[in-house]
Amino acid sequence: MVVGQPAIELERVWLGWRDRIAVRDVSGVFEQGSLTAIVGPNGAGKSTLVKGIAGRLNPLRGRIHLAVDVARRLACLPQSAELDLGFPISTFDLVALGAWHRVGAWRGLDGPGLDAVDEALRVVGLAGFGRRPVDTLSGGQLQRALFARLMLRDARAILLDEPFSAVDRATTEDLLDLLHAWHAEGRTVIAVLHDLDIVRAHFPRTLLLAGQVVEWGPTEQVLSPANLHLARHLCAGGLQ
Amino acid sequence: MSHWLELLTQPFIDYGFMRRALAGAWALSFAAGPLGVFLVLRRLSLMGDAMAHAILPGVAVGFLTAGLSLSAMTLGGLVTGVVVALLAGLVSRLTPLREDASFAAFYLVSLGLGVLLVSLRGTNMDLIHVLFGTVLGLNDPALLLVTAVSSVTLLALAGLFRVLVVECLDPSFLRSEGGAGAWAHMAFLLLLVLNLVAGFQVLGTLMVVGIMMLPATAARFWVRAVGGQMILAAALGALSSYAGLLVSFYHDVPASPAIILAAGALYFVSVAFGPHGGVLQLARQARLRRARLLESMES
Numbered sequence: 336m337v338v339g340q341p342a343i344e345l346e347r348v349w350l351g352w353r354d355r356i357a358v359r360d361v362s363g364v365f366e367q368g369s370l371t372a373i374v375g376p377n378g379a380g381k382s383t384l385v386k387g388i389a390g391r392l393n394p395l396r397g398r399i400h401l402a403v404d405v406a407r408r409l410a411c412l413p414q415s416a417e418l419d420l421g422f423p424i425s426t427f428d429l430v431a432l433g434a435w436h437r438v439g440a441w442r443g444l445d446g447p448g449l450d451a452v453d454e455a456l457r458v459v460g461l462a463g464f465g466r467r468p469v470d471t472l473s474g475g476q477l478q479r480a481l482f483a484r485l486m487l488r489d490a491r492a493i494l495l496d497e498p499f500s501a502v503d504r505a506t507t508e509d510l511l512d513l514l515h516a517w518h519a520e521g522r523t524v525i526a527v528l529h530d531l532d533i534v535r536a537h538f539p540r541t542l543l544l545a546g547q548v549v550e551w552g553p554t555e556q557v558l559s560p561a562n563l564h565l566a567r568h569l570c571a572g573g574l575q
Numbered sequence: 576m577s578h579w580l581e582l583l584t585q586p587f588i589d590y591g592f593m594r595r596a597l598a599g600a601w602a603l604s605f606a607a608g609p610l611g612v613f614l615v616l617r618r619l620s621l622m623g624d625a626m627a628h629a630i631l632p633g634v635a636v637g638f639l640t641a642g643l644s645l646s647a648m649t650l651g652g653l654v655t656g657v658v659v660a661l662l663a664g665l666v667s668r669l670t671p672l673r674e675d676a677s678f679a680a681f682y683l684v685s686l687g688l689g690v691l692l693v694s695l696r697g698t699n700m701d702l703i704h705v706l707f708g709t710v711l712g713l714n715d716p717a718l719l720l721v722t723a724v725s726s727v728t729l730l731a732l733a734g735l736f737r738v739l740v741v742e743c744l745d746p747s748f749l750r751s752e753g754g755a756g757a758w759a760h761m762a763f764l765l766l767l768v769l770n771l772v773a774g775f776q777v778l779g780t781l782m783v784v785g786i787m788m789l790p791a792t793a794a795r796f797w798v799r800a801v802g803g804q805m806i807l808a809a810a811l812g813a814l815s816s817y818a819g820l821l822v823s824f825y826h827d828v829p830a831s832p833a834i835i836l837a838a839g840a841l842y843f844v845s846v847a848f849g850p851h852g853g854v855l856q857l858a859r860q861a862r863l864r865r866a867r868l869l870e871s872m873e874s
Contacts, residue, residue, distance in 0.1 A: 391750070391751075411751055417745060418745045419616075419743060422616060422744045423616075423800060423801060423804075424744055429744075432745070432748065435748075436752060440735075440737045440738045441734075468799065
């Protein structure tokens, strides 16, 4: 992995689902080790683009190219995880699923593997929560657990769709620290966000989307009043 | 004491047909209970019912072509069970209809078709055999079939356990990890059909779902962990079979409804007394919460 090399390249990508085209003609590069926010009004195609990069949606036209190590080790936390919260599973076991790529369907976790789960729980502030059933966690605690699961994935690129939408300020701050730690380790981090204050404070690069790219580059330059106005104009929704 | 022991064991010591019935019902319980636990966890409790009816036309075609032949009826049931599972899945994927509604539609059609087909040639007695089973008349091939299916099911569940758990818990995660969720789902449906087909020999197509779902739903009131629920469901199913056969023997009532009613009794006991969401436990918790609230108001 070389910081600055392309991690994810988009070449004139068009994405859509059902009878709607959500993303038009998007081209650009997420560099290795970059920390990028994707912002835009409601219906701008942010989640659709993330789905496309994660390989859950095939482009209608164009090409999404992932670097070899990124393709092998890509983690994604969707906006509404299809998690069955009534399922009888402990927080420890939920987090341990992050080691699926190593243990698969049959192998067990060895000593260091179990320690890694404990460590991930500690880092996200859930030390001592391992035995708690998942259905007793609050929204913020659950999001922390899902971040701990992402940690165990040890992914080269991490896609997050609205990771702070249902959590309180303190949890958001803690999880942002974790994002910075991943960034410092040279991982490529891409997050769909709504809160522009958070983007300005924490994300060096931003992709402003409104069905098409409004601008993609350094955050201060991208989030100019003129660009935000244009994005609002292009979409029917509104930016906060 | 010895009198009680005699009452509880003598029918099985004296009569071969009772021993065979117990062996068949236990074999079925050991596999059906754990399968039922996954159906409950997937919120597909009614799917077992739907699938049980779905095998009826196939069983009926087997019966029409070869009479009360085990292999013909088993093969027929297996084929229609798998076809209905595939078609129902296809309809729910291609149309806005949800999978449960799609299954319900197919099972109602299957039930009508199955009863019509059996009535074409059979007598009412044959129809009753198919619908309610012949647990007290299990022959060697039927017993072998149900024990073989049970063994295969338990081995397959052991192999698929983690994939099935993750597929219930977080299907999108399994997809992102390249886990074979769709294949595991298909394998699970196949196991379901296999057990229902084997089970209709024992308890009949209408009753077989009872030994699958009642112990599974009862188990969740006692144990939290999925593995524990599976073991308990199998044990409760075995206990229901034993109790049902005894009641049937002493009171001269049909065996398969007696087994299902015994499972039903265990279910109601679990709903009332189970420590995980049982009615009494919920009432006790509500009382405690209220007491704590009053205490905090006074202090």
